[in-house]
Amino acid sequence: MGKYRGWLIAILVLLMAATWVIVRTPARLGLDLRGGAQLTLQVQTTDKVPQITPQVLSAVQSVVQKRIDGLGVAEAVVQTAGDDKLLVQLPGVTDPEQAERILKGTAQLLFAPQKPGTEAQLQVERQIQAQLLLEQTQLLLEQSQNANNPEALADIEAKLAKNRESLAASQQAIANLFAPSELTGAMLQEAFASPVAPGSPNWNVIVRFDPQGAELFARLTKEIAGTGRSIGIFLDDRLISAPTVSAQYAETGIIGGNAEISGGFTAQTANDLAIQLQGGALPVPLEVVENRTVGASLGQDSIRDSLYAGVAGLVLVLVFMVAYYRLPGLIADIALVLYAIFTYAAFLLFGVTLTLPGIAGFILSIGMAVDANVLIFERTREELRLGKTLYRSVESGFDRAFASILDSNVTTLIACGALFALGTGFVRGFAVTLAIGIGVSMFTALTCSRSFLFYAISIPSLRKPTWFCPKLETLK
Amino acid sequence: MSFSVNRQRSLWWGISLVVILSGLMAMAISSVSLGSPLRLGLDFIGGTRLQFELACSTTNTCKQPIDIDVVRRILNQEGLGNSSLQVIDQYGIGIRTIPLGVEQRTRLSSALTQELGAFNPAQTQIETVGPTLGGQILRSGLLALLVAFIGITIYLTLRFQFDYAFFALVALFHDVLVTAGIFAILGLTLGVEIDSLFIVALLTIIGFSVNDTVVIYDRVRETLKLNPALNIKEVVDQAVVQTLGRSINTTLTTLLPLVTIFIFGGDTLRFFALALIIGFVTGAYSSIFVASTLLAWWRDRQPTPTPSPVT
Numbered sequence: 001m002g003k004y005r006g007w008l009i010a011i012l013v014l015l016m017a018a019t020w021v022i023v024r025t026p027a028r029l030g031l032d033l034r035g036g037a038q039l040t041l042q043v044q045t046t047d048k049v050p051q052i053t054p055q056v057l058s059a060v061q062s063v064v065q066k067r068i069d070g071l072g073v074a075e076a077v078v079q080t081a082g083d084d085k086l087l088v089q090l091p092g093v094t095d096p097e098q099a100e101r102i103l104k105g106t107a108q109l110l111f112a113p114q115k116p117g118t119e120a121q122l123q124v125e126r127q128i129q130a131q132l133l134l135e136q137t138q139l140l141l142e143q144s145q146n147a148n149n150p151e152a153l154a155d156i157e158a159k160l161a162k163n164r165e166s167l168a169a170s171q172q173a174i175a176n177l178f179a180p181s182e183l184t185g186a187m188l189q190e191a192f193a194s195p196v197a198p199g200s201p202n203w204n205v206i207v208r209f210d211p212q213g214a215e216l217f218a219r220l221t222k223e224i225a226g227t228g229r230s231i232g233i234f235l236d237d238r239l240i241s242a243p244t245v246s247a248q249y250a251e252t253g254i255i256g257g258n259a260e261i262s263g264g265f266t267a268q269t270a271n272d273l274a275i276q277l278q279g280g281a282l283p284v285p286l287e288v289v290e291n292r293t294v295g296a297s298l299g300q301d302s303i304r305d306s307l308y309a310g311v312a313g314l315v316l317v318l319v320f321m322v323a324y325y326r327l328p329g330l331i332a333d334i335a336l337v338l339y340a341i342f343t344y345a346a347f348l349l350f351g352v353t354l355t356l357p358g359i360a361g362f363i364l365s366i367g368m369a370v371d372a373n374v375l376i377f378e379r380t381r382e383e384l385r386l387g388k389t390l391y392r393s394v395e396s397g398f399d400r401a402f403a404s405i406l407d408s409n410v411t412t413l414i415a416c417g418a419l420f421a422l423g424t425g426f427v428r429g430f431a432v433t434l435a436i437g438i439g440v441s442m443f444t445a446l447t448c449s450r451s452f453l454f455y456a457i458s459i460p461s462l463r464k465p466t467w468f469c470p471k472l473e474t475l476k
Numbered sequence: 477m478s479f480s481v482n483r484q485r486s487l488w489w490g491i492s493l494v495v496i497l498s499g500l501m502a503m504a505i506s507s508v509s510l511g512s513p514l515r516l517g518l519d520f521i522g523g524t525r526l527q528f529e530l531a532c533s534t535t536n537t538c539k540q541p542i543d544i545d546v547v548r549r550i551l552n553q554e555g556l557g558n559s560s561l562q563v564i565d566q567y568g569i570g571i572r573t574i575p576l577g578v579e580q581r582t583r584l585s586s587a588l589t590q591e592l593g594a595f596n597p598a599q600t601q602i603e604t605v606g607p608t609l610g611g612q613i614l615r616s617g618l619l620a621l622l623v624a625f626i627g628i629t630i631y632l633t634l635r636f637q638f639d640y641a642f643f644a645l646v647a648l649f650h651d652v653l654v655t656a657g658i659f660a661i662l663g664l665t666l667g668v669e670i671d672s673l674f675i676v677a678l679l680t681i682i683g684f685s686v687n688d689t690v691v692i693y694d695r696v697r698e699t700l701k702l703n704p705a706l707n708i709k710e711v712v713d714q715a716v717v718q719t720l721g722r723s724i725n726t727t728l729t730t731l732l733p734l735v736t737i738f739i740f741g742g743d744t745l746r747f748f749a750l751a752l753i754i755g756f757v758t759g760a761y762s763s764i765f766v767a768s769t770l771l772a773w774w775r776d777r778q779p780t781p782t783p784s785p786v787t
Contacts, residue, residue, distance in 0.1 A: 292602070367731070418620040
């Protein structure tokens with residue numbers, strides 16, 4: 001039986017390698033297990049960018065990455081998903097509200113000089129805009145209060161639409177009062193929030209330009225210093241502040257490349273804007289279309305429950321196999337334990353992220369892995385009852401069951417393939433764990449249990465008929 | 477041969493028809509009253525689900541359980557009056573609303589904190605799915621099912637013959653219909669919703685159920701090759717009996733871990749496990765009693781016996 005000894009040694013080596021992998025590699029747990037927030041962002045098209053090309057998506061990804069980095073969340077991940085979506089993972093975050101806020105605005109910053117002779121007009125237009133904004137806040141409040149009243153709601157929504165139109169018109173009117181400019185948020189080196197005065201509830205955002213931006217800024221401030229005209233600071237095409245520059249800068253302009261943006265910010269809004277500016281402008285707006293956030297201890301509870309369930313299920317299967325199939329059942333059990341170890345090691349090697357459905361897939365595959373052995377042993381019993389020798393019966397059990405085992409595994413793999421190709425997120429995780437499980441089970445159920453069983457029947461004292469098939473008197 | 481699956485085939489087909497028809501009726505009722513054959517969850521129609529637990533619950537210092545009327549009042553103030561609401565273990569709440577933006581959600585949670593006390597962030601759960609994304613998830617799930625059906629039919633046609641593949645497919649539809657029908661009934665009676673995991677469960681069910689069918693078909697093919705003269709009904713009867721032990725034992729070993737998940741596995745996985753349990757039991761039934769008897773019936777009706785399939 002030297003042939004099987006060779007296999008046994010190979011399996012032993014593999015077992016040691018798998019154990020080494022399991023000991024050395026930490027498991028990659030999904031956010032549903034270790035706690036954290038996962039956001040799916042959908043990139044929106046605009047008039048300027050009517051189609052989301054891979055270039056646009058990767059530009060958006062890099063801006064999102066920078067903004068997320070600004071949050072200081074450890075191990076945050078930004079990935080693309082599909083043609084127009086990004087996946088943001090924030091481990092340990094229990095409420096991703098700040099992340100959601102800073103991802104919303106596109107943060108196009110523009111510094112533009114006011115056109116001469118428009119001072120009075122600007123004041124009027126800004127007053128109109130302030131009035132409209134106040135009206136909008138009022139309407140939004142009414143909207144949320146009347147959510148159960150369809151009639152009132154329709155009325156409010158009509159008003160809101162009108163308000164939005166007026167706001168857009170007012171925004172355009174204001175923009176027309178300013179000359180075109182090249183000084184944008186792209187020329188920023190740094191942006192941070194700072195209180196207007198120590199301890200004040202009002203905050204400003206301080207920006208520092210890069211050398212090119214600093215030069216432009218100096219030229220811009222020199223041009224309007226002492227004229228009474230202002231520099232318009234636009235965020236996403238909306239004027240947020242319009243400071244004037246005093247006459248003392250008329251000679252050189254403001255040099256050093258620092259500017260202060262004041263716009264009635266609180267500490268939070270100033271901080272959000274600083275992060276947005278620091279990360280650069282988004283070429284297109286984003287929408288958070290999915291948010292799945294799980295608290296850390298909820299995740300731990302699910303791991304614990306699932307592990308209990310898994311271990312209990314495994315033990316029941318092991319007991320059943322020995323009770324029903326005797327010695328071959330015991331051998332199948334050893335193969336099954338090997339299956340669990342190899343599969344887990346394969347998850348770690350392939351870098352599979354373990355999610356709750358993934359663990360369910362793993363537990364499920366334990367039950368399914370037994371199927372191949374059940375097929376083989378049922379066949380072996382049949383052959384024994386027909387009066388064949390033990391060796392022949394075991395051999396034809398393996399040979400004849402092979403076609404069925406292959407067919408059934410291929411069909412399950414087809415279902416896995418469909419899940420993987422068309423599913424998203426955790427659905428894919430489930431498909432991968434199930435597919436790896438099927439691959440490993442082909443190996444353990446065929447090679448491992450075959451070697452063990454042939455090795456076992458080569459030992460005369462193990463060749464007892466009742467150990468293979470109950471009610472069988474003699475073994476040939 | 478004492479047991480003949482073909483002799484009582486009208487009984488087996490009758491049982492299947494009754495179960496499927498009652499499921500279809502539940503789906504029809506549900507379509508009228510809920511607007512969809514099954515009660516669709518957050519994943520498919522969009523919405524926000526929030527789950528909070530009071531921080532004092534961890535330290536056992538809560539003075540009083542959460543008053544559902546207070547929560548209801550806050551929801552009304554926020555204009556979310558027709559949300560569903562439930563108190564979990566006295567000190568936790570679960571809220572299900574229309575999709576909420578970040579401002580609205582933050583306002584709601586701070587209003588709740590003000591009235592009820594601080595929540596434990598480690599026990600918080602937030603889920604929001606936008607309505608358009610929900611539609612996409614549903615469509616891609618149904619598409620995955622279709623692709624799997626086609627893929628399995630092609631594979632079985634290559635390995636066996638087209639009529640084998642066709643009746644295997646009938647058995648798979650049977651399993652999907654029974655599982656979906658029972659969930660339609662559960663949706664009407666207990667308010668059970670289906671989510672992405674349900675689609676995953678259906679795909680796993682068809683992958684697994686086709687195994688049983690394939691094993692029986694393998695036996696039919698093998699027996700036909702050995703005795704080409706045998707009547708197809710007898711061949712099928714033999715194949716079913718010979719593989720019965722395997723079918724029962726495999727289903728049993730797969731059900732054992734599922735039952736443990738159903739009992740211990742926590743809320744997320746409970747109905748996933750239930751769908752699989754229903755589907756696997758139905759899958760074993762349809763392979764033994766439906767796919768095989770349909771094949772025998774069909775081949776028996778052919779005027780000239782078709783040549784035995786190639787291996």
